[in-house]
Amino acid sequence: MATLNETADNLAAIIRDYRSGEVPEPDRNHVLKWVSQFAEAAQLPILTELCHVFGQTYLSKDKAKQFLSGVFQTADLAGQDQCAFWANANIMDIQLGGNSQSEVRDLFGTVLEEKCGFGLDGTGKAGDVFIYLDDGIFTGNRVRRDLENWLASAPAKAQVHVVAFAVHRGTYFAQNELGKAIRESGKDIAVKWWHMIHLEDRKTYTDKSDVLRPVSIPADPRVQAYVASMKYAPHLRAAGQVGGLGIFSSDTGRQLLETEFLKAGAKIREDSPLLGESQRPLGHMTLDTLGFGSTIVTFRNCPNNAPLALWAGDPWYPLFPRKTNSTTSFEKSFGSWD
Structure with a gap:
């Protein structure tokens, strides 16, 4: 089994062109700093599962160009x-x-x-x-x-x-x-x-979904408090499913990400009171849910529909520092701050 350092290297290689030229190129130290915010026992399993997930859902610039060539x-x-x-x-x-x-x-x-x-x-x-x-x-x-x-x-x-x-x-x-x-x-x-x-992300097809949809609510005080504040009980999926696209390596790996990202997201919301109500633990969602739960990230940005644990900043250290729409709208009108 690969070590923590080796797995961090593997993940950094997958996402190496994220916002190239705008943020430092992801490396082992960056990945390790991010994952160190999780419980020690969960760190290697998280990175291992993310290597599998982002191997399919991270869109590098080369993959993007290949797709556009196919569209052409x-x-x-x-x-x-x-x-x-x-x-x-x-x-x-x-x-x-x-x-x-x-x-x-x-x-x-x-x-x-x-x-x-x-x-x-x-x-x-x-x-x-x-x-x-x-x-x-x-x-x-x-x-x-x-x-x-x-x-x-x-x-x-x-x-x-x-x-x-x-x-x-x-x-x-x-x-x-x-x-x-x-x-x-x-x-x-x-x-x-x-x-x-x-x-697949539709509520009716939760058990076949390709996004993060927890099977249970962890016994974590912050998560419990967040769920208690919801108007309706969260819609949970049945265990044993990896989704139609097989984005996750196993249901065990999927549940690990769902649980750890849910716990981290609840903590981030507590530590970052300026986050809007729709910035939910598992990602932006107007509806009162646990969050959108997407794992799609591209070379140019991380969507806010992804779990907060991937992109939220200060005091959380993000794996994918995110450029916001307000920033890019300003740059369109007046040019970059740089």
Whole structure:
């Protein structure tokens, strides 16, 4: 069995390009400092399980580019003359919060340059096909709001393709609301979704979920207090499941992360009173739950839908220091502080 140091090295290698150029490259010491915040007996098992999980759910820049290259040449999307399709397509830049769309657009622009000899400036020659790019889609509400705001300027008839590396199935509510807004606009707009990984997170399918959903509430005072403050009892999953995608190595490994991240998240909330109510122990969620529980992290950022234990800061030491949407919105308008 690998040692703690060896496993820390392995995890650091998986996430090595996280926010490259913005934060120091993750190394053994960084990983060990983060995991030292957990009970000693849990540290090696946590890192071991995360090596398995992030081996599948961490999206490096190379993996992202490979996916976008695949999207470029998908016949069901771009047909047989891909360069002609992408020259006509409108690559949308309409995201109201955050910088993920701009960064994914830029990466796709490099794919276009390599494949066709033109970049983003060479697209948008026709007016009826629109491409909405993003890295991860969780509740789907941001996509919904962006497209609803776009409807006023949209043509009378259009095809929109939403393309993301990871899409969670719980977006059905946002998709339905977007459909209503389109119908109310009186315009003929169709929306199709494309993804690399499709994760189950719907409450009805909790036992088949691909996100963190505890099987029980640990006998931890902070967790117990948090659960007592909830309006409804948390919805728990049945033990023995690793999810349809097999993101977790075993139910034992999955339960370890669920329990330890839940305990750490409750502690972080207690120690960080400025966290909003929706910043729940297992990740951002408007609904009164234990949290979203996503394990998707990309080279450019960690979503707040991931457990607090992965990204929260001061006094907690984060594995993934997170760039917030407010920071990137400022940079879009006025430039970076640097």
